[in-house]
Amino acid sequence: MTHQTPVNQQPSETIDLTASFKAYDVRGIVGETITEQTVRATGAAFVDVLDLAGQTVLVGGDMRPSSPAFAKAFAAGAAARGADVQLLDLISTDELYFACGTKDAAGVTFTASHNPAEYNGIKMSRAGAVPVSSESGLNEIREAAERYLAAGDVEPAARRGTIGVTDVLADYAAYLRSLVDLTGIRPLKVVVDAGNGMAGMTTPAVLGDAILPALPLTIVPLYFELDGSFPNHPANPLEPENLRDLQAAVVEHGADLGLAFDGDADRCFVIDEKGEPVSPSAVTGLVAKREIARAQAAGEEHPVIIHNLITSRAVPELVEREGGRPVRTRVGHSFIKAVMATEGAVFGGEHSAHYYFRDFFNADTGMLAAMHVLAALGEQDRPLSELGAEYEPYVSSGEINSTVEDKAGAVDRVRADVAGDDVVIDELDGTTFSAADGSWWFNLRPSNTEPFLRYNGEAADRALMERIRDRVLALVRA
Incomplete structure (x- = not known):
């Protein structure tokens, strides 16, 4: 049994945790909006809110210089409130999901993903790799952590937990x-x-x-x-x-x-x-085809594939062609994971290169997606440029951000210009405009955190894609 030495803390009501607690995770600037003090309080709050006293909590982190100290501070706070902590040391985020899934334990990893070096953060998971978001406990964890910070320290539970070390890489x-x-x-x-x-x-x-x-x-x-x-x-x-x-x-x-x-x-x-990118939509289609075939071989009649609404239309078309059932969802991993669970989906993909697998606890893993690409390529003789072209029949604009203060007004201008009997409009996530004949579509989605209106579009050929794109962006930026 090992314990972390309590940190000497002073009341700190001036630290505003709303600056680092986001919709899906915690992310902030090291030493400013995320510190060892806030992390220790968050570890205690994690145990309290998820009722983890007496249970195992897994804690790891990435290669950022602050991650080891943050992991230990979180472990100290969690153990003070009665959880038995296993430190996983250096891990990828999908290793955390693997550990939470196979060990049926809640856990966190310290990472700021693709953000610059001055950032760090926390991705949280319940037992079974079920995500923790603002809609499923993250706000309550923030509020409990703020109470501990205001009090000056974590109140120890009657039984202090243990802290050990586990390696899950092998x-x-x-x-x-x-x-x-x-x-x-x-x-x-x-x-x-x-x-x-x-x-x-x-x-x-x-x-x-x-x-x-x-x-x-x-x-x-x-x-x-x-x-x-x-x-x-x-x-x-x-x-x-x-x-x-x-x-x-x-x-x-x-x-x-x-x-x-x-x-x-x-x-x-x-x-x-050839050195050319293969679009995440093409990868989604390629993996979906393999996962549908595997599920069908196991007796599943119409395996479900999840895709977000700005993934290429080639994906749902392929899924239907292969005998699966496509389900369209909003952008964002918490939405995808929730729908994966409720639909019993075998696989899900996003335009941002997040890929979700039922066999991986409905969680996202880049490595497993890469292995499917390697398998698909290595099981036949054509180069990847030819193989990938099968899954990219349309031309995509990519995501284009416009700085717009009145985002709703910009969307209304576009709606007034393009609306008609031959255009279908839906508002699942932002506003999607689609040609009734299937020749083009585009989505305008406002950022929740920045003055951006995001454009994603696709068409049957490049000239049409560019014509629609330029027309819409001129209206947005007018």
Whole structure:
């Protein structure tokens, strides 16, 4: 049994936790909106609100310099309120979901995902990898933490919990390998850009031979050194400039494909052998086809596939063609995970390269999606550029942000201009305008935190996509 020494704290009503507690997680600037003091109080509040006294709580973190100290502070607060803490040390976010799922325990990981080095945060999960959001306990955790901060310290429970250490990397790697068999694929050369994030640890464990027998993969590593200062480029592959090193390396090494992970390795982006990105919608379609076939082989008649509303229309069309049932949902992982659970969906994908699997506790994992891409490519002889083209029949605009103060007024201008009998309008998440003949669609979605109106669109050909895009953006920015 080990205990963390209580931190000498003073009353701190001036720290406003609303600045770091977001809709789906905690995220803030280290030393300003997230500190060891606030983290300790949050650990205690996590146990109180989720009623975890006497139960196991899992605590890990990524490679950011502040993560180890934050993990220990959180563990101290949780143990003070009676939880038995297992420190997981360095983990990717999907390792946390794996641990919460297989151990049926609540847990947290310290990460700020793709945000710059000065940030850190907390992603929280209930037992079974069920997410904690503002709609499912996060606001109550914030309020309880604020009460502890105002009181000056965490009130110890009658029974103080224990703190131990557990490593889950080997079990995580073996579990993923049990879901996708890569042993029989043709040899592939893969460049992996870890961005100095957690994929630098998980890739050798899952795809390499650091723990398990070697696969028919030659891994060319880019930026595998764990370094939360991100010395090479931000660990945010959603931004095209952060993919340039990977694209060049794929061509230079004559690789079959490239994989880019974000900082906490829960998202994965794919580059083909020509150095061109494969869209997350195409990856969603590719994985969906494989998961539908597997579920059907197991006796499931119409496996459900989740896609958010700005994923390519090619995805629901493919799902229906393959005998599955597509379900459209709002953008955001808490929505996707909730619908995954209620629908019993086998798989879900988002335009942001989050991929969710029923076999992975309805949680998102970039590594498992990457393994499906490797399997699909390695089970046939064509290059990825040809294989991927099957899943990208339409031309996408990508996401375009416009700075607009009156977002509702901008949407009304567009509605007045394009509305008609040949246009279908729905408001599931923002406003989506679709041609009745299926030739184009676009969505305008206001940011909740910034003065942005986000445009995403798609059309049957590039000229039509650009014509619709330019017309709508001119109206938005008028």
